[in-house]
Amino acid sequence: MKRPKPTDLEKIIITKFQYLPDMSDEIIYPIEEWWMDDQKELVEDNLRNWVKKTFKNVQGFWIQKDGYKVLGKVSDHEDLPPDAVLDNNAWDHEHCDLCHETISEHESYQHEGYTDGKDWICIECFDKYIAPRRNRPKGAASS
Ligand SMILES: [Zn+2]
Numbered sequence: 001m002k003r004p005k006p007t008d009l010e011k012i013i014i015t016k017f018q019y020l021p022d023m024s025d026e027i028i029y030p031i032e033e034w035w036m037d038d039q040k041e042l043v044e045d046n047l048r049n050w051v052k053k054t055f056k057n058v059q060g061f062w063i064q065k066d067g068y069k070v071l072g073k074v075s076d077h078e079d080l081p082p083d084a085v086l087d088n089n090a091w092d093h094e095h096c097d098l099c100h101e102t103i104s105e106h107e108s109y110q111h112e113g114y115t116d117g118k119d120w121i122c123i124e125c126f127d128k129y130i131a132p133r134r135n136r137p138k139g140a141a142s143s
Contacts, residue, residue, distance in 0.1 A: 029133050035098070042097055042119065043129045050114040050121065050130060055103045060090030076118075096122035098129060 031040065042048075059074040061084040073091045074080065093104035096113065101122045103113040114126045121130065 027132075030129055032098075039098055042121075043133060046134065048116045050116055050126065052112060052123075053115050054112050055094060055105060055120070057089045057105055058091045059086060059088050061086050062090065094120040096120060096125055098122075098125040101125075 029043075031043070061072050061074055061077075061080055062069050063072065063081050063084050064070075071090055072080075072084070074086070080086075093102050093106065093109065094113070094115075095102055097119045098121055101124075102109045103111070103120050103122060105111060110122055113120045113122050114130070115121075
């Protein structure tokens with residue numbers, strides 16, 4: 001006799017069962033499957049000094065590239081290309097490194113995030129991914 005194929009409901013139950021958290025004491029820090037390696041490294045990097053800030057427009061520069069105007073962020077470059085045109089307000093948003101949410105002065109976006117001076121993370125991702133890792137219990141050798 002052929003085994004009947006599971007119905008959709010049964011499939012859901014089987015899937016849920018497989019993803020039940022294991023009941024050990026080990027703390028599982030959230031991570032997203034679609035993250036690239038640098039995103040995983042970013043949340044695990046305990047040396048980064050994240051500071052909560054309100055995003056303000058910063059100086060950008062425009063260059064011509066293949067017929068397009070391309071915007072750069074002045075503080076990301078030591079030397080600007082000779083044809084760069086400076087624009088004091090041009091860099092008007094950042095993206096959360098973990099979920100790509102826009103952080104901007106613009107009213108329809110989040111205005112605050114955490115930054116280490118280079119990268120930005122939105123408040124939600126900081127609270128979800130970074131904060132629990134920072135508060136993790138230290139080993140017996142703590143001072
Ligand atoms: Zn985010």
